Amino acid sequence: MLRLVLNRLLLGLITVALASAVIFGAVEALPGDACVAVLQRDAVGQRLENCRRDLGLDRPALTRYASWAAGALRGDLGVSAGSGKPIATLLGERLRNTLLLAGCTLAVGIPLALLLGVLTGLRRDGALDIVLSTGGILAMTIPEFVSATVLIFVFSIGLGWVPGIVLAAPGAPIADFFPGIVLPVAVLTMVMTAHILRTVRSSVIEVMASDFVRMATLKGVPRARIVWRHALPSALLPAVNVIALTIAWLLGGVVVVEKVFNYPGLGRFMIDSITERDLPVVQALALLVASVYVAVNLAADLLTLALDPRLRTHRARG
Amino acid sequence: MAVLARMLARPSGAIGLGLVTLHLLAAALSPWLVPYDATAIDAGLMFAPPDAAHWLGTDQLGRDILTRTLLGGREAILVTLIATPIAVAWGGLTGIHLGLAGGRLDDVLMRVVDAVLALPWILKMLVIIVTFGAGVNVLIPTLAFFYGVPVIRVARAATQGVVARDFISAARARGHGRASIVRRELLPNVLDALMVEGAMRWSWMLLAFSSLSFLGFGVAPPTPDWGLMIADSRSFMAIAPWAALAPVAALSTLIIGINFAADALAKAVGLDRAQTTPH
Numbered sequence: 001m002l003r004l005v006l007n008r009l010l011l012g013l014i015t016v017a018l019a020s021a022v023i024f025g026a027v028e029a030l031p032g033d034a035c036v037a038v039l040q041r042d043a044v045g046q047r048l049e050n051c052r053r054d055l056g057l058d059r060p061a062l063t064r065y066a067s068w069a070a071g072a073l074r075g076d077l078g079v080s081a082g083s084g085k086p087i088a089t090l091l092g093e094r095l096r097n098t099l100l101l102a103g104c105t106l107a108v109g110i111p112l113a114l115l116l117g118v119l120t121g122l123r124r125d126g127a128l129d130i131v132l133s134t135g136g137i138l139a140m141t142i143p144e145f146v147s148a149t150v151l152i153f154v155f156s157i158g159l160g161w162v163p164g165i166v167l168a169a170p171g172a173p174i175a176d177f178f179p180g181i182v183l184p185v186a187v188l189t190m191v192m193t194a195h196i197l198r199t200v201r202s203s204v205i206e207v208m209a210s211d212f213v214r215m216a217t218l219k220g221v222p223r224a225r226i227v228w229r230h231a232l233p234s235a236l237l238p239a240v241n242v243i244a245l246t247i248a249w250l251l252g253g254v255v256v257v258e259k260v261f262n263y264p265g266l267g268r269f270m271i272d273s274i275t276e277r278d279l280p281v282v283q284a285l286a287l288l289v290a291s292v293y294v295a296v297n298l299a300a301d302l303l304t305l306a307l308d309p310r311l312r313t314h315r316a317r318g
Numbered sequence: 319m320a321v322l323a324r325m326l327a328r329p330s331g332a333i334g335l336g337l338v339t340l341h342l343l344a345a346a347l348s349p350w351l352v353p354y355d356a357t358a359i360d361a362g363l364m365f366a367p368p369d370a371a372h373w374l375g376t377d378q379l380g381r382d383i384l385t386r387t388l389l390g391g392r393e394a395i396l397v398t399l400i401a402t403p404i405a406v407a408w409g410g411l412t413g414i415h416l417g418l419a420g421g422r423l424d425d426v427l428m429r430v431v432d433a434v435l436a437l438p439w440i441l442k443m444l445v446i447i448v449t450f451g452a453g454v455n456v457l458i459p460t461l462a463f464f465y466g467v468p469v470i471r472v473a474r475a476a477t478q479g480v481v482a483r484d485f486i487s488a489a490r491a492r493g494h495g496r497a498s499i500v501r502r503e504l505l506p507n508v509l510d511a512l513m514v515e516g517a518m519r520w521s522w523m524l525l526a527f528s529s530l531s532f533l534g535f536g537v538a539p540p541t542p543d544w545g546l547m548i549a550d551s552r553s554f555m556a557i558a559p560w561a562a563l564a565p566v567a568a569l570s571t572l573i574i575g576i577n578f579a580a581d582a583l584a585k586a587v588g589l590d591r592a593q594t595t596p597h
Contacts, residue, residue, distance in 0.1 A: 011429070018433035023441070030449045141577045142570050143525050145532045145545070149552055149562055157556045255440045256529050260552075267440070271533065274444040282441070290436035 008301055012294040019290035020069065020283070027279050028061050035081070036277075068283065077284040082276050087284045090269070093170040095288070098265035100174060101258075102250035104181060105188040110243060112189070113196035114236065120197065121204025121235070122227065132197065139194035148187045148260045155183065170264040184261045188254060192246045199242045200235070207235040237308055244300030251296070252289035324586035331582025337575025341568075344388055345395045354382035356389050357540045365558040375560040377551060386542035387564040391572060393537050394544065397454055398523040401461040405523075406516040409466030413473025414504050418481055418496065428474070434467050439526065447535050457536070461526065465519050472515045476508040510587040517580035521573050528569055544569040 035051040052058050056067070071078060077087040120129040139147070156164030166180035207213060208231055216226045255267035262268075266285065273281035325331035344351075354372075360380030368375040374383040416424045434442070442464055450456045480486065481504075489499050530536035531545030539546060544565040551561035 014429055015432045015436055018429055019436045022430075022433050023437060023445075026442075026445055030445065137577055137581070138570075138574060141521060141525075141573050143528055143532075143545075143573070145529065145548060146566050146570055149548055149555070149566060152552075153555055153559060153562070157559075252438045255438070256533065259533055270438065270441055271444065274441065274448055277448065282445070286437055286441055289438050289441070290433070293436040294432075 004305070005302060008298055012298045015294050016287070016291050017069075019294075020072075020287045021065070023283055023286040023290075024061075024065050024068070027282065072284070072287055077287075078280045080273075080278055080281050082273075082278040082281075087281055090170075090281070091266075091284055091288060094264060094266045094269045097170065097177070097263065098251060098254075098267070100177060101181065101184060101188070101254070101263060101265055102247065104185045105192060105250060106247065108185065109189040109192045109246075110196070113193040114200060114239065116193070117197040117200025117239070118204055118227075118232065118235075121201040122208065124205055129201075133201075136194040136197055139190040140198075144187055144191065144254075144256045145260050147190060148183070148257060151183050151186060152260075164261070166261050166263045168264065170269075180261070181263075184257050184263055187257055188250065192250070195246060196239060196242050200239050203238045204231065204235045207231045233307075237304060240304050240307070241300050244296045248293045248296045251292045321583070321586050325579065325582040328582045328585065330578040331586070334575045334578025334580070334582055337571050338579055341391060341395065341572045341575065345392045348388040348392065352382075352385040352388050354385045356381065356385050356542045358382075365554065365561070367558075368560055374564045375558065377547075377558070377561045378554055383547075383561055383564050386547060387544070387568050390542040390544040390547055390565055391568060393454070393541065394524055394527045394531075395572075397457050397461065398520055398527055401458045401465065401523055402516055402520045404458075404462035405466035405519055406469055406512055407466075408462070409469025410473040410508070410512045410515075411500075412466075413470040413475075414477045414500055414508060415496075416470065417474040417477025418500065418504065424474075428471075431467055431470050434464075435471075439464065440529075443526065443530065444535060447530070452530070452536050452538070457527070457530075461523050465523055465526075469512070469515055469519065472511060473508055476511040477504055480504060480507045510589060514580060514584045514587065514589055517576060517583055521576040521580065524569075524573055524576070 035048055035057060039047060039051060049058075056064060059067075068078065075088060077091065079085065080087055080090060083090070116128075116132055120126075120132050123129055152164035155161050162182045163180045164183060166177060166184070168176040168180070213226060213231055216230050217223075221230070252266070254265070255271060257263070258265045258267035259271065266289070269281070270285050272278075273285065325335060358381060360376070363372075363376045363380035364378060366372055366376040366380070372382050372384065374387065377383055377386070412427075416427060443460060446460045447456065486499065486503055489503050494502070527536060528543075528545035531543045532549045534546075534549065537543035537546055539550075547565040548562055548569075551558065551565075555562050
């Protein structure tokens, strides 16, 4: 068991290291560098050389990767080429905002998705199931900027209930993000609920049709007890992985929603730093998001292992 | 053909295929159908509401919205229709070979696949686009490459489910080489999974393409494009909602159509639509 956990942990670390090398290599392979991007037309002669020396760009790529990685391990991500501020500070503010957005979405979405998933799974092809399954496909597939546009149109412009935009600065106190955060949370909750609901529903249907549930029914176990004690614990297991994927998505990829609502999170930071070619920030962001992705998936794997004793013996690798 | 008939037998399949066909026809024929010039600016006609002359009204520059909506999917559909088969082909073949070969090579390459998947899609796409521009010649290979990576995983998993079966051993015993086993034994068995995956990839690519346009990194104005049209008209939504709603409806119906069709395809070939993720 311990061996298995260590094995997974090691594979996760290798993935993060590779991801950081991939993004470093990609940035390295592209024409131009941070100094050319920041100085723009002034990027000639002595100024360019000075800037390159300040940022250490005159050293060979491998040396720079090694020193960057060593810094990152100590929590020192360097300074932004654009603003000259320490990246760790800039990243920290945005990360807090993204966590706030993700946290609100998860707090609303997970209970909602589990509840609806179980209900639709138990009453397959009922009215609620048909409505939610169709609505789920719509919520999952319609682009976020489309559903956001429609929600803003209805609830902000039409009814005037909530603002359609967040005006808080990255470092603003958390209270400033309300009530502007309501609509972005609503958009993200729709997408995430649809994904989790779908998994929970099909897994509930599968478990309710399984032999051990039929056995319990034939033995005369009350239906409520079958559902709560026998079916749900195994039916909810597959939800762990989907929830993990959703968390990874919320923490690393809600660029479009952040842009639409002007939300100062990691996604907008990503776009801004790429367009400004602030490469040190791009690398730090890539490292952060890749680590979150790997960590969340690892946590889901371990949680599944803890909840399902069958997996611990065979299938040591995945 | 049998698969197509089974897809059409389901309401979702019939609706999905209908919507997709309609959009493909519109994309192919719209240059000859549209009533106005898509880029003709008319200052006297700004934000004209829908009427007999302009069925869907006009936008902030007085351009006809029906015309722009009809033409607005052409570049998205063209790019994704070319990039999807390339993505499925290279990802699928790589995955099948890895699933068959196993061993050290498989271990190493799957780590690289994981690493690429761990990076956010927008970061990967934008690093390329900011450097090389957002022309069709950049977008097609970029989308085809990045959207082929997750296909490797799907094809590899599907192959591993087949590789241990007797008919593969039989083919090996008959002395077939690797290429022949892939072509004659594995490919037919994982083709269903790849087709469903391809349909899903198509819808996700469209999503990515429109999102890029919406964010200002895709199609350049004044070319009509749904993502761009939605971005442009959002600021005027309080005074001219029709300008945003037409491209919203067009993009949504296409993506919903593809997903309904993909769902029906998965059921027709007997697969649970895989627990795959967009990026």
